[in-house]
Each structure stands twice: as C-alpha cells, then as structure tokens.
Amino acid sequence: xxxxxxxxxxxxxxxxxxxxxxxxxxxxxxxxxxxxxxxxxxxxxxxxxxxxxxxxxxxxxxxxxxxxxxxxxxxxxxxxxxxxxxxxxxxxxxxxxxxxxxxxxxxxxxxxxxxxxxxxxxxxxxxxxxxxxxxxxxxxxxxxxxxxxxxxxxxxxxxxxxxxxxxxxxxxxxxxxxxxxxxxxxxxxxxxxxxxxxxxxxxxxxxxxxxxxxxxxxxxxxxxxxxxxxxxxxxxxxxxxxxxxxxxxxxxxxxxxxxxxxxxxxxxxxxxxxxxxxxxxxxxxxxxxxxxxxxxxxxxxxxxxxxxxxxxxxxxxxxxxxxxxxxxxxxxxxxxxxxxxxxxxxxxxxxxxxxxxxxxxxxxxxxxxxxxxxxxxxxxxxxxxxxxxxxxxxxxxxxxxxxxxxxxxxxxxxxxxxxxxxxxxxxxxxxxxxxxxxxxxx
Numbered sequence: 543x544x545x546x547x548x549x550x551x552x553x554x555x556x557x558x559x560x561x562x563x564x565x566x567x568x569x570x571x572x573x574x575x576x577x578x579x580x581x582x583x584x585x586x587x588x589x590x591x592x593x594x595x596x597x598x599x600x601x602x603x604x605x606x607x608x609x610x611x612x613x614x615x616x617x618x619x620x621x622x623x624x625x626x627x628x629x630x631x632x633x634x635x636x637x638x639x640x641x642x643x644x645x646x647x648x649x650x651x652x653x654x655x656x657x658x659x660x661x662x663x664x665x666x667x668x669x670x671x672x673x674x675x676x677x678x679x680x681x682x683x684x685x686x687x688x689x690x691x692x693x694x695x696x697x698x699x700x701x702x703x704x705x706x707x708x709x710x711x712x713x714x715x716x717x718x719x720x721x722x723x724x725x726x727x728x729x730x731x732x733x734x735x736x737x738x739x740x741x742x743x744x745x746x747x748x749x750x751x752x753x754x755x756x757x758x759x760x761x762x763x764x765x766x767x768x769x770x771x772x773x774x775x776x777x778x779x780x781x782x783x784x785x786x787x788x789x790x791x792x793x794x795x796x797x798x799x800x801x802x803x804x805x806x807x808x809x810x811x812x813x814x815x816x817x818x819x820x821x822x823x824x825x826x827x828x829x830x831x832x833x834x835x836x837x838x839x840x841x842x843x844x845x846x847x848x849x850x851x852x853x854x855x856x857x858x859x860x861x862x863x864x865x866x867x868x869x870x871x872x873x874x875x876x877x878x879x880x881x882x883x884x885x886x887x888x889x890x891x892x893x894x895x896x897x898x899x900x901x902x903x904x905x906x907x908x909x910x911x912x913x914x915x916x917x918x919x920x921x922x923x924x925x926x927x928x929x930x931x932x933x934x935x936x937x938x939x940x941x942x943x944x945x946x947x948x949x950x951x952x953x954x955x956x957x958x959x960x961x962x963x964x965x966x967x968x969x970x971x972x973x974x975x976x977x978x979x980x981x982x983x984x
Contacts, residue, residue, distance in 0.1 A: 553591035555625055558584050559617065560632040561608065562599040571814070573597045575847050579814075580632035580654070582759070586661050593624045607646065608639045618647050630657055633815075637686045655682055655817040662820065670733045677726045678820045684719050749790065749803045750920050753831045755859065756840035757851035758811025761875040765840060765903035766808040769913075792950075793917050802917065802950065807834070814854045832862065836919050837870045843888070843900070844879035869919050871897055873912060878902040928967045933976075936961040942979055949976075 560577040574597070581595050598617065604610055608631070609617065621629065628650045629643070635653035644651050652660065659682060662675045754762040770789040787808045809831060831837065839855060841848055852872075877885045877900050888900035899915050901908035928951075935943055939961075946952050946964060949972055954965035968976070 551589070553589050554628050555593045556584055556590045556628040556630055557593060557621055557624060557626040558595035558630045558632065560595075560597050561603070562597050563603065563633070571847060571850055573599075576632060580630065583632075583654075583657055583661065584630050587657065588664060590628070593626060594620065596620075604639075605636075606638060607642045608635060609643075614643075614646060621647050621649060628652065640686070654815060658813070658817055658820065670730065673726055673730045673733060674820075677723060677730065678817065680719050680723045680726065682817065684716060684723075749805050750835035751805045751807060751833055752836045752838060752916060752920075753807045753809060753834035754838050754840055755809055755831055755855060756811060756873075757842065757855055758813050760811065760840045760842040760851070761903045762811065762840045763808055765838075765873070765875060765901070766806060768903050768906060768909065770806055793913055802920065803948070804916070804920070807831070812855050812858045814850075816858060831859070832864060834868060836916065837864070837868055838873050838916070839870055840873045840875050842876050843874035844876045869922070871899065871915060871919055874898060874900040875903055877907065878905050928969055929973075931966050931968060931973070933964045933966055934961055935964065942976065945976060945979060 558577065558580050560573055560580050562573040577595060577597050581592060584590055584592055596617075598609060598613060600609065600613070607614055620626075626647075626649055629647065629652075631651065631653050633654055635643070635651065640651050640653070643649075659675065659679050662671075663679065666672045666675045754766060756762050766787065766789075770791050788805055790803055790805050792803045837859075839852070841852055845851060874888060877888055880888070885900075899908060899912040901912050903909075930953075933946065943962060943964070946966060949968070951966045951968040951972055952964050953967055956963045
C-alpha cells in the first residue's frame, strides 16, 4: 500500500454576483466595472477559487430574498452545476435575505461588507490593526445573530464567515457580543495611548508628515517603496496594505545637496462603499492622514473609472474630517500602462492641471518632478520662515549636535575652550523640536 501523503486543503469554490440596482453605486459606476472590482476583491481572499461571476439586473430588491423567483431559480441552477460552495454578493444583504438565500441555494453567502472584513482580518498584522478589524466585525455581526458565529474562537486567519476546518461554532447573543466589544475597546484604548506616545516622540523630531492616500491598488505601496527604499508588501491586489507604515526620507536639496527631511506614511487603500464599521474603526489608523502637512492622492490614471475612484477617495477623506486647508497633491500613477502618446501628453507641464504630477512608481518616470513638487508644496503649506540663531553646546552633547546636523540647519560650527558654537538657520518648528530634546545633564 502506498503511504498516505498530506494533501493541500481544496479551495472554496466561489461565485460572484453584482446586483445591478436602479439606485446606489451603479449610478456612478458601470456594472461591468463594479463586477470586475468585486471579482478582484474575491481574489484578494486566500483559499478562494472563483468559478463564475455575473451581473444580476434587478428592478427592485425582494425584501426576503433580494432576487425575484425567476432570477433566484436561474442563479440556483448555475450554482448547482458549478458545485459552488460560497456566493459573494457585491452589495448589502440583510440578515433575513442571507439566511433565505443560503437555505434556497445550499451555500454559504457573504455580502460586500462581510467579504471586506474577511480580507482585512486575513491581512491585518499590527496589534491595533487586528483589534480594529475584530471590533468592526463584531459591530457587523451584532446585526446578524441569525448566523452561527465563529469569531471568538477561530483557528484560521479570517473571521469564520466562510468556514473552514478546525472551527468551533459558538452561538453568540447580543450581550456576549457587547461584552466582547467592551473588552476590545479597552485593549484598543491602550494601544492608541501607546501610539499617542509615539506621536509625541516624533514631535521632538518635527519633520513634516506626507501621507499617501488613494483607492486600493492605485500603487501607493509601490510609490512608498520607490521613495523610501522600504520593502512594504506591494502587489497587484486589492488591500495589499492594511497597517500604516512610516519612514523618514530626505528630499534632495538645491544643487543636489541634502534638503528637508520628511516622514512618509503609507495607508490602507480606500474603496467605494467601504463598510461604515471600518470607516469608524480605522479612524485611529488613519490619524497620520489627519495630522499630515501634505496629502498625496495617488490615482491609477490607467483605470477606466479613475474619476469615480477619485470621487470615492474625496468622500472618505471628508468623512474622516480631513481639514480642507491641508495641502493636497494628485499623483497620477501608472502612466507606464498608457500609450506613448497619452503618457507624453500627461508628462508635458502645459497639459497638466495645477497640483497634479504624472508618474510611474514602477519605472520611476516623473518621480524627480514629484519630489520637487512635494518640497515646493511643503514650503508653501508650512509657510515657515527660517531665522538665524546661535546655539552653544558642550563637547559632551554629541546627540543634540547630531540632531542639528541631521535637521540640516547648521550653517557654521566653531570649537571654543568650553564647547561648540553653531550658527544655525531654522524654523520655529525645528527650534521647538530641538528645545524638547533632553540635554546630557538632565
């Protein structure tokens, strides 16, 4: 007899349906593009094999089953023929509709919110990210007590909506969920306090913050890696980045010298119809955007619905409470995916609107112009005049001397009998940061 060998778990056979309703997102978007995005979302969830997809046109949703009797039976035949185990509906599905559809079709079912929560649960890595996802999932699950719930004890990376081996089914009532949400909020408060301390520490090195925002898969992480030399996960996949990443970089100065130093922040990608639970839960994660001195709105200019995506990002920024006075620069990314003629037109200064930079994060084209624009915008946004000053330091204070040189404010340095005398030119922000440093005698 042949020895038994380990076999990989079979992927879950999934089918994607985009309901084309008379109201909602499809007023802005073509249903074909909405379906393509839903399929891309499904591909972002591990262990899923997409065996089919379709647009289901509806005059009005049935309150009990979303689809009418004819459409329900028609889809049911296709699901049975394809041996589908999981149906992903690209839109909201009420708990009653979900229960009835699962019973009629004999499948598991996730709506758009449930799918995005599954992806976030699989991708979150930091403690705060994990807690934010769990809190959002509980808020969502609280309305769906008709479902078997596996979130408190799960053996897999996701939230247990899809199902998987080794899970323990837990019947969750509203009180149990509320108690768990209270515990999570306490843990999250502690994590947020830690991040507040980290921000206070960064305030002692008062470099301006430049935040990358944009629609998911617009190329933010690729641009971040290109500018910083970091190795943040960058894939052609929705929600490749979930946890915020920050790096300090120095911009080139005039004549090729060292310029100002900035902190660049990569953030989670936005998406249309982002679950309200996640907008609220991830507000703390997006604090760097709220505190940014300059926002770079990265757009996939090669996408057929780039304007619609940009409108979605603008709506989410507004819902987050981003100040309208914060400087914003649009970065039209992925010009390498355009025709040569179109790319050349975008790269010509006279063909671009003010506040726009056309680049390719993949090839590096246009990045020099982008960096120069970032520096110019920061100078204008911060409006920080430099003032001449004199700083005296004992020879033993190497740390504060290094800080001054690192900040690029030293114009001249002389040694005397009692220590160092440094002629500096700095902003009020830089002076405050220097004065916040502990001296070696303290």
